Amino acid sequence: xxxxxxxxxxxxxxxxxxxxxxxxxxxxxxxxxxxxxxxxxxxxxxxxxxxxxxxxxxxxxxxxxxxxxxxxxxxxxxxxxxxxxxxxxxxxxxxxxxxxxxxxxxxxxxxxxxxxxxxxxxxxxxxxxxxxxxxxxxxxxxxxxxxxxxxxxxxxxxxxxxxxx
Numbered sequence: 001x002x003x004x005x006x007x008x009x010x011x012x013x014x015x016x017x018x019x020x021x022x023x024x025x026x027x028x029x030x031x032x033x034x035x036x037x038x039x040x041x042x043x044x045x046x047x048x049x050x051x052x053x054x055x056x057x058x059x060x061x062x063x064x065x066x067x068x069x070x071x072x073x074x075x076x077x078x079x080x081x082x083x084x085x086x087x088x089x090x091x092x093x094x095x096x097x098x099x100x101x102x103x104x105x106x107x108x109x110x111x112x113x114x115x116x117x118x119x120x121x122x123x124x125x126x127x128x129x130x131x132x133x134x135x136x137x138x139x140x141x142x143x144x145x146x147x148x149x150x151x152x153x154x155x156x157x158x159x160x161x162x163x164x165x
Contacts, residue, residue: 005029005085012044017124021089038071058147075110
């Protein structure tokens with residue numbers, strides 16, 4: 001039986017920390033489905049389509065990765081896709097309480113699907129999509145924290161070429 005995990009997130013944008021988690025997750029699972037939650041209530045910098053494209057380009061060097069989107073309950077999506085696990089990355093103790101609550105709720109909703117936590121590599125411990133966006137907004141260099149496609153696209157979002165918005 002193929003060991004499939006869902007790696008859910010907003011990935012707005014994908015960071016090198018996300019890629020690190022997916023890469024290390026492939027050592028535990030046969031296949032990882034990187035799944036973007038489609039949440040119309042949340043405002044995002046990038047559209048779902050843009051995020052899917054950046055994820056596909058950023059993870060093309062990894063085998064057995066699929067990029068997808070979902071809405072609704074994560075455990076329902078995982079069950080539909082034949083996944084037995086949800087893969088989550090944790091950066092710091094501050095992530096623990098929220099992630100713990102989500103894991104407990106998901107377990108309550110479907111006891112067959114386990115949550116697996118991987119600690120973010122020390123190199124990426126301070127990196128989050130929110131911090132990346134904030135740094136770029138104020139002119140910071142994020143080149144070594146995100147894949148090249150993300151670096152290019154995020155700069156374009158915050159500094160559109162003259163004459164275009």
